[in-house]
Amino acid sequence: MTFAIVDGVFSISVDMVATVAMAALLLVLGYFIKSKVKFLQKYCIPAAVVGGFLFMLVTWAGRNSGSFAFNFTTTLQAVFMLAFFTTVGLGASLSLLKKGGVLLVIYWLVAGFVSICQNIIGVTLAPVVGIQRAYALLCSAISMIGGHGAGAAYGSTFESMGYPAGTLVGAAAATFGLIASVIVGGPVARALIEKYHLKPDLTENFDTGAESVNAATGQSLTDLDIMKNVTAILFCMALGTMVSAQVGKLIGMDFPTYVGAMFVAVFLRNINEKVRLYKFDYPLVESIGDVMLGLYLSMAMMTLRLWELLDLAGPMLVILICQVIFLVLLSYFVVFRVLGRNYDAAVMCAGLLGHGLGATPTAIVNLTAVNDRYGMSRRAMMIVPIVGAFLVDIIYQPATIWFIKTFVQNLK
Numbered sequence: 215m216t217f218a219i220v221d222g223v224f225s226i227s228v229d230m231v232a233t234v235a236m237a238a239l240l241l242v243l244g245y246f247i248k249s250k251v252k253f254l255q256k257y258c259i260p261a262a263v264v265g266g267f268l269f270m271l272v273t274w275a276g277r278n279s280g281s282f283a284f285n286f287t288t289t290l291q292a293v294f295m296l297a298f299f300t301t302v303g304l305g306a307s308l309s310l311l312k313k314g315g316v317l318l319v320i321y322w323l324v325a326g327f328v329s330i331c332q333n334i335i336g337v338t339l340a341p342v343v344g345i346q347r348a349y350a351l352l353c354s355a356i357s358m359i360g361g362h363g364a365g366a367a368y369g370s371t372f373e374s375m376g377y378p379a380g381t382l383v384g385a386a387a388a389t390f391g392l393i394a395s396v397i398v399g400g401p402v403a404r405a406l407i408e409k410y411h412l413k414p415d416l417t418e419n420f421d422t423g424a425e426s427v428n429a430a431t432g433q434s435l436t437d438l439d440i441m442k443n444v445t446a447i448l449f450c451m452a453l454g455t456m457v458s459a460q461v462g463k464l465i466g467m468d469f470p471t472y473v474g475a476m477f478v479a480v481f482l483r484n485i486n487e488k489v490r491l492y493k494f495d496y497p498l499v500e501s502i503g504d505v506m507l508g509l510y511l512s513m514a515m516m517t518l519r520l521w522e523l524l525d526l527a528g529p530m531l532v533i534l535i536c537q538v539i540f541l542v543l544l545s546y547f548v549v550f551r552v553l554g555r556n557y558d559a560a561v562m563c564a565g566l567l568g569h570g571l572g573a574t575p576t577a578i579v580n581l582t583a584v585n586d587r588y589g590m591s592r593r594a595m596m597i598v599p600i601v602g603a604f605l606v607d608i609i610y611q612p613a614t615i616w617f618i619k620t621f622v623q624n625l626k
Contacts, residue, residue, distance in 0.1 A: 224282040233286045237513040240265035244512070260362060262508045263389060266515020274520045286517050292471070293451075294510035295367055299472035300450045301503030303479025305496060306604040307487065317553070318597045321562060324549055325601050326609030328541060328570050329355035333617045335536055345529035347621045348377045351614070353533040357387035359610050361573035363507060364388075366514045367470050368614075375467075375622065382518045383526060387534060388572075394538045395572030399580035402542055403564035406550055407588055412557040414589035435495055442492040443499055446482060454478040465615065467623050473611055480604075541570050560584075561591035562598055569602030577602050 216227045228236065244265030248254040254264060276282040336354030340347045352372065357365035365384025372380030406412065435443075454475025462469035486494055523530075545563040553559035561584050568577025577598050585591060 220283075223280055225285060226282065227285045228287060230287040230289045233288060233513065234290055234509065236269075236286075237266075237509050237516060240269055240516055241508045241512040243268070259389070259392060260508075260511055262511035263362065263385070263515055266512045266518075269516040270518050270520050273516075277519075277521060286513075288513060288517055291510060291513045291517075292370075294506045294513070295363065296451045296455070296472050296475050297447060297506040298363060298503050298510055299367075300447050300454065300475045300479045301499050301506065302604060303450065303476035304447070304483045304494070304499050305503075306480045306483060308484050309487070317558075317593060318600065321553065321566075321597050322601045322605045322609075324552060325359075325566065325570065325606040326613075328544065328566070329359045329606060329610035330613050331540065331544075332358050332537055332570075333614060335540060336533055337617060337621045339533050339536060340529075343529035343532045345526060345533070346377065348372045348375065348380065348618075349383045349526055349530065350533055351617055351622065352380065352383045353387045353530050354537065354617075355610050355614055357384050358391050358537055358571050359569070359606055360388075361391075362388040362511055363472075366511065367472050371470055372622075379519075379523060379526060381514060382520070382523050383530065385515060385518060386523060387530065390531075390534050391537075392572040392576055394534075395568045395570070395576045396579055398538060398542050398571070399564040399567035399576070400583045402545055402567060403560045403580070403584045404587070406546065406560040406563065407557065407584075410555070410560075412560055412588075414557045414591055416589075435493070435498065439493045439495065440498065443495055444502070446486075446492065446494075447479075447499065447502065450479040450482055451475050465619060467615075467619060469615070473607075476607070538571060541567060557588070558591045558593040561588075561594040565594055565598030565602070569598070569606070574599055574602035 215229060215232045218225050218227070241262050242265075244261035244263070247264050247268075248259065248261050273284055276284070332355040333351060336350035337347050340350035349372075352365060352369060356368045360368070362385060365388040366381050367384075369381035369384035454473075454477070455471045456474075457478060458469045458471040458474030461474060483494065486492065545566055549566060550559050550563050553562055561581060564580040564584050565577040568574075568580040581591070581594055581598060585595070
């Protein structure tokens with residue numbers, strides 16, 4: 215870390231190791247603040263967003279006053295992002311599909327349809343509200359379905375294409391979506407349940423064994439077992455990066471490296487279930503992923519330039535509010551009927567609003583809130599997390615790439 219006066223501003227240059235250390239400290243601070251503030255807990259705001267946002271305010275104050283500025287070395291930020299999405303892929307076992315049945319496929323297609331509609335809303339409203347389509351897409355499926363991770367990752371891609379506020383717009387849109395998803399999810403399900411006098415099916419014998427697929431083995435891992443799991447993650451990251459590079463050449467644009475890594479990880483996970491290349495341990499991989507996501511988001515947030523969002527805030531808000539209204543109406547009047555017009559359908563609507571606007575954890579929060587009030591929906595508790603955590607990516611990722619190619623790259 216070095217200090218200097220540049221053009222009358224006290225500049226602090228932070229090297230790679232110190233940047234990671236600061237991100238870790240802000241992450242821990244975020245967890246502490248979140249544990250004390252019920253609002254942050256209620257709306258499932260990530261700890262990294264809390265700590266990073268506070269530091270972002272500090273950098274904003276320094277810029278406005280002209281008194282100090284930070285220069286960070288974010289070399290490892292992309293590595294953390296890549297590692298997180300690789301662990302997501304490693305958690306996707308195809309055996310889960312067999313347990314979900316036809317209802318899982320229907321719900322998956324509905325979620326994919328929603329993501330396409332969200333992108334259509336974004337690119338349609340962009341010229342109306344006076345915002346570039348790249349930023350409009352970041353206020354669409356990328357951040358609504360993909361959450362903070364995808365918002366920041368695609369934001370970086372847009373920055374390389376000449377849209378400097380990409381990462382900031384993605385983070386802001388994802389945070390808005392998180393809060394909105396919890397506000398509207400429970401009330402929509404409650405309205406459907408009360409209107410149609412729905413009751414949970416207490417006699418159902420739905421297979422809820424999905425958790426066993428990713429459950430801990432109960433066996434202690436040796437150092438070699440742990441190393442093999444880490445090696446698998448690194449292997450998928452490396453191979454996935456090469457896959458993404460080749461896909462990028464084929465489509466003529468920058469292709470997010472994490473998408474390739476995630477799908478390579480899915481392939482490895484399911485091959486390993488057949489031939490047992492190593493002792494895969496999901497809790498270990500999930501914990502590594504949580505740490506990687508926390509550091510990635512914390513670093514992404516603390517390096518954002520909040521002042522760049524001011525001119526985009528109004529148009530962004532219009533698009534985001536329209537996204538919320540669209541999904542609420544679609545869930546209430548259409549999705550509920552498509553899923554069967556029963557109690558499970560109502561609860562799954564709450565889940566769709568959770569991960570369709572926010573993230574899988576907010577979907578689970580919505581499901582839990584409704585189940586605690588009206589009774590357990592085992593179908594919803596199994597199907598919604600599977601689709602929200604990974605399956606929807608199979609539809610929304612290629613569709614989003616097409617929208618970027620058509621409405622951003624080809625119109626530049």
